[in-house]
Amino acid sequence: xxxxKIDVIIIGGGPSGLSAGVELKRAGVARxxxxxxxxxxxxxxxxxxxxPFGMREFKWIYTGPQYARKLVKTAVEAGVEIxxxxxxVEALPGGKLLVTSDNGVEKISAQRVIYAxxxxxxxxxxxxxxxxxxxxxxxxxxxxxxxYLKHRRPFKRPVIVGTELVSFSAIQTCRHMxxxxxxxxxxxxxxxxxxxxxxxxxxxRVPLHLNTRLVSIKxxxxxxxxxxxxxxxxxxxxxxDGVLLTGQFTPEATLARCxxxxxxxxxxxxxxxxxxxxxxxxxxxxxxxxxxxxGNLLRPVETAGWSWNEGRQVGRWVADDLAxxxxxxxxxxxxxxHITIAxxxxxxxMPQKISLPYKPERGMKHVQLxxxxxxxxxxxxxxxQGKVMWQCSLNTHRERRVLVPVAGLVSERSGGEIVFxxx
Amino acid sequence: xxxxxxxxxxxxxxxxxxxxILHTGFDAPPGxxxxxxxxxxxxxxxxxxxxxxxxxxxxxxxxxxxSDEEVAKLEGILAKAHGNGVDDCSLISASELLRHEPSLADxxxxxxxxxxxxxxxxxxxxxxxxxxxxxxxxxxxxxxxxTGGEFEAGEWRIATSRGSLRTRQVINCAGLYGDxxxxxxxxxxxxxxxxxxxxxxxxxxxxxxxxxxxxxPVPTSxxxxxxxxxxxxxxxxxxxxxEDQDSRDDASSDKAxxxxxxxxxxxxxxxxxxxxxxxxxxxxxxxxxxxxxxISADAARNWxxxxxxxxxxLSGALGIGQYVxxxxxxxxxxxxxxxxxxxxRAKVLAQSGPRDWKSAGYGEIVxxxxxxxxxxxxxxxxxxxxxxxxxxxxxxxxxTMGRCQGFFCSARLAEITTGHFDxxxxxxxDDE
Numbered sequence: 001x002x003x004x005k006i007d008v009i010i011i012g013g014g015p016s017g018l019s020a021g022v023e024l025k026r027a028g029v030a031r032x033x034x035x036x037x038x039x040x041x042x043x044x045x046x047x048x049x050x051x052p053f054g055m056r057e058f059k060w061i062y063t064g065p066q067y068a069r070k071l072v073k074t075a076v077e078a079g080v081e082i083x084x085x086x087x088x089v090e091a092l093p094g095g096k097l098l099v100t101s102d103n104g105v106e107k108i109s110a111q112r113v114i115y116a117x118x119x120x121x122x123x124x125x126x127x128x129x130x131x132x133x134x135x136x137x138x139x140x141x142x143x144x145x146x147x148y149l150k151h152r153r154p155f156k157r158p159v160i161v162g163t164e165l166v167s168f169s170a171i172q173t174c175r176h177m178x179x180x181x182x183x184x185x186x187x188x189x190x191x192x193x194x195x196x197x198x199x200x201x202x203x204x205r206v207p208l209h210l211n212t213r214l215v216s217i218k219x220x221x222x223x224x225x226x227x228x229x230x231x232x233x234x235x236x237x238x239x240x241d242g243v244l245l246t247g248q249f250t251p252e253a254t255l256a257r258c259x260x261x262x263x264x265x266x267x268x269x270x271x272x273x274x275x276x277x278x279x280x281x282x283x284x285x286x287x288x289x290x291x292x293x294x295g296n297l298l299r300p301v302e303t304a305g306w307s308w309n310e311g312r313q314v315g316r317w318v319a320d321d322l323a324x325x326x327x328x329x330x331x332x333x334x335x336x337x338h339i340t341i342a343x344x345x346x347x348x349x350m351p352q353k354i355s356l357p358y359k360p361e362r363g364m365k366h367v368q369l370x371x372x373x374x375x376x377x378x379x380x381x382x383x384x385q386g387k388v389m390w391q392c393s394l395n396t397h398r399e400r401r402v403l404v405p406v407a408g409l410v411s412e413r414s415g416g417e418i419v420f421x422x423x
Numbered sequence: 424x425x426x427x428x429x430x431x432x433x434x435x436x437x438x439x440x441x442x443x444i445l446h447t448g449f450d451a452p453p454g455x456x457x458x459x460x461x462x463x464x465x466x467x468x469x470x471x472x473x474x475x476x477x478x479x480x481x482x483x484x485x486x487x488x489x490s491d492e493e494v495a496k497l498e499g500i501l502a503k504a505h506g507n508g509v510d511d512c513s514l515i516s517a518s519e520l521l522r523h524e525p526s527l528a529d530x531x532x533x534x535x536x537x538x539x540x541x542x543x544x545x546x547x548x549x550x551x552x553x554x555x556x557x558x559x560x561x562x563x564x565x566x567x568x569x570t571g572g573e574f575e576a577g578e579w580r581i582a583t584s585r586g587s588l589r590t591r592q593v594i595n596c597a598g599l600y601g602d603x604x605x606x607x608x609x610x611x612x613x614x615x616x617x618x619x620x621x622x623x624x625x626x627x628x629x630x631x632x633x634x635x636x637x638x639x640p641v642p643t644s645x646x647x648x649x650x651x652x653x654x655x656x657x658x659x660x661x662x663x664x665x666e667d668q669d670s671r672d673d674a675s676s677d678k679a680x681x682x683x684x685x686x687x688x689x690x691x692x693x694x695x696x697x698x699x700x701x702x703x704x705x706x707x708x709x710x711x712x713x714x715x716x717x718i719s720a721d722a723a724r725n726w727x728x729x730x731x732x733x734x735x736x737l738s739g740a741l742g743i744g745q746y747v748x749x750x751x752x753x754x755x756x757x758x759x760x761x762x763x764x765x766x767x768r769a770k771v772l773a774q775s776g777p778r779d780w781k782s783a784g785y786g787e788i789v790x791x792x793x794x795x796x797x798x799x800x801x802x803x804x805x806x807x808x809x810x811x812x813x814x815x816x817x818x819x820x821x822x823t824m825g826r827c828q829g830f831f832c833s834a835r836l837a838e839i840t841t842g843h844f845d846x847x848x849x850x851x852x853d854d855e
Contacts, residue, residue, distance in 0.1 A: 037791055047834075085787050089780075089794065100794070104783035123828035125625075125702045130677040133704075135813060135846055138833060145834035152837050152849035220672070221846045250699070254792070254826065257629040265697040272697045 008318060009110040010034045011088050014043020015304045016295025016311030017116030018071045021080035023315030029322060032080050037087040042068025043118060045304050049148040050172050056305035091259040095290035112290055112318050115256060116311060119296040122248035131216035136223035136242035140170045143244060147177045155242025159226050160184040161214050163191040164247035164399060171204050182240050185212040185228055192399050217243055249300030251277035262287035264352050268344045275299040275348040281336060281355040282363030282406060283326060284314040292318050299350045299368055335415050339367060343421040347372045358410045366403035373398055377422045381409055384417035394422060424561040427583060429568045431845050432815025434549055437598040440706020442650050444637055446738040447539040449504035449512055455715045458507060461735055464742030474766050475551050478655045478773035484540035484637035485520060487531050493641040494532045501535050511538050526633040526694050540637050542655050544773055545737050546818040551769035557807055558765035572608040574724050592725045594747060599671040599709045601730035614711040614730055621663025622676050624684045625702040626695055627826055630659040633694045649687050656821060657774035658701060661688035674705040701826045708733045720750045727751060772821050790832045792825020804843045811845055
């Protein structure tokens with residue numbers, strides 16, 4: 001079956017990958033295959049055992065697993081082929097993939113490939129946390145799949161590190177399995193997630209410690225305690241049997257990073273910034289025009305509903321591209337506008353380029369920005385010569401989405417740069 | 424023959440963390456036991472690796488001088504290498520170095536080539552050595568701590584946490600506890616171990632394309648310094664640090680040291696600046712007050728001590744085996760060679776090798792980052808060397824050693840390993 005010509009391969013069967021598949025089929029694309037490495041498609045929502053999912057897409061409130069099943073059903077009914085337990089090992093120029101499954105290794109290819117490989121949280125190692133390396137240090141994703149898919153618990157009294165939306169979801173997960181977090185700590189002076197979830201740990205009887213940094217992890221075989229430090233640099237030890245490292249999402253861009261695609265990881269003022277995903281234009285098109293990207297791989301991190309919508313849009317643009325309707329193939333015209341950031345307080349701006357000619361009716365309507373800290377000031381977009389082309393006042397916090405209309409940035413432009421900075 | 428191991432899995436002490444390089448001995452102290460063992464080990468590894476399915480990546484190495492002071496030392500290093508019989512080393516200019524290693528920072532001043540340095544798998548090789556012993560009649564006892572012993576009428580009665588063992592000959596290879604075991608059983612030790620901690624940082628696999636050969640520093644009297652090396656698993660690592668400490672168990676890592684290693688790595692290989700960190704690890708080397716290995720025989724008491732194998736133990740292992748066998752034979756023991764020894768095939772974990780995911784029928788891939796299959800995991804959980812801890816399973820399969828560090832596979836892994844580990848990854852309400 002796989003020897004037949006495939007029009008589009010989608011790598012990753014989460015919300016964005018499945019919705020891209022559905023949209024491609026609805027646009028009349030003949031053969032669309034989703035490759036999913038897990039036993040079931042559905043993505044991260046499969047192990048988020050709580051609502052709300054699906055309001056945007058299905059006008060109904062589901063739990064994560066129900067929502068995942070609904071996504072799969074919709075895709076299958078639309079004619080999308082889903083191959084589970086199939087891993088892409090290597091992605092080569094022009095849409096050629098090396099995949100492995102229980103059948104062994106095979107080479108497959110398609111006219112277009114959409115990366116929809118999502119995000120994961122930053123693990124302990126990449127956070128560079130001091131201390132011993134005992135059992136019981138996990139990310140939320142690992143905890144949730146352990147609890148909701150396997151009904152097992154890795155610890156009973158963890159400390160939760162971080163206060164993103166996922167951190168509060170983690171508290172719910174803990175409660176589901178009778179796990180009682182002993183503390184929630186946050187390095188910043190405020191909760192990262194939006195009010196009123198800041199009230200949540202109190203409601204859940206989990207003490208919340210702001211301005212508190214994880215210094216080190218202690219324990220021989222299993223976690224025994226953590227050492228934390230407050231804003232006055234006072235240290236204390238909290239006894240616990242686990243450490244749950246939440247959030248700090250990073251795109252699961254393995255294939256793209258190890259392959260031939262350009263990755264968004266610029267050095268800005270000596271610090272590494274960027275989405276960590278592939279560099280894309282306003283259609284989600286990568287540096288190799290046979291490849292597109294959709295969903296949270298583009299940028300950490302949005303909700304399942306947002307990713308679903310992004311997948312649908314990118315699916316539409318890939319269908320347009322197959323029909324020869326997508327303007328500004330960078331290989332043909334060589335012209336585009338590069339979007340860069342000139343201030344390390346800006347974490348990333350995505351898309352990183354606008355292919356010309358710009359068509360206002362098609363492509364992402366906004367450049368998405370995020371910031372590394374709370375920031376007040378004016379967000380400025382300059383051209384390459386320092387001339388201000390667009391600006392707005394800015395008052396935002398870490399991990400909050402800021403949207404800048406693409407149309408306002410590119411009017412009358414024939415190439416060059418857009419540089420974002422905060423003044 | 425029996426191997427007695429304190430931990431639940433072998434390679435759990437000094438052997439769990441090293442730079443996975445098969446050294447030529449070019450810079451080992453001339454005339455030392457260490458040099459003999461490294462060079463004999465190097466030769467034997469090259470003789471046996473193909474038959475055992477072990478990996479050998481012939482990358483070569485460069486000893487790079489980054490300052491005028493370091494460059495001034497290169498001539499001496501070259502003379503030492505030639506003196507040690509490593510004749511293919513030569514001095515090259517910075518421009519020639521950069522032709523071989525175009526990603527290296529351009530403040531490199533000169534280098535010595537050491538073409539014979541290779542990359543190997545630091546765990547599959549020792550596992551294969553022990554497997555061969557087991558296949559040819561040896562036994563292994565894990566979670567078995569030696570607590571004392573008595574020598575009487577030419578026979579040892581060794582007391583362990585799992586009962587006593589009777590044997591004619593004892594070889595103490597207790598690594599970080601080598602002096603303690605000597606003292607506990609013999610009542611005397613010739614050396615004292617001061618553990619030297621080495622921390623390493625492992626970068627994302629994408630970083631491995633930045634380097635071809637191993638980049639060695641100009642060593643000081645205390646340490647070989649910070650090395651930049653690829654691993655056969657496809658990563659790029661920087662380390663080790665060299666920190667003397669009292670604890671023989673505390674292989675903790677600390678942020679300041681890791682950040683120092685990252686900075687040192689970026690300084691020499693600027694492309695590392697935007698590479699994510701995949702893993703951080705630390706190991707303890709059994710350093711003593713002496714520079715050389717401390718291998719000696721107490722012939723009257725049928726006891727051989729193999730101590731102070733500080734940082735070249737992986738390269739020296741097979742040579743140490745030869746050296747110890749000679750000592751043992753000198754005591755009058757005679758064993759005919761095994762007529763038709765079983766030669767086992769090692770586990771294939773090197774990225775370039777015939778990994779399990781490349782052949783059909785593996786079931787599922789459990790660890791996506793390192794492409795570890797269910798078939799590999801189940802195999803590692805059975806047999807006399809069955810993994811009894813996550814650390815052991817990691818060394819045998821590489822599970823959770825990739826960039827997500829278990830984000831995706833911890834749940835499945837907890838399920839598969841239920842009932843196998845002394846310290847389980849998780850508990851369920853139905854567990855005993």
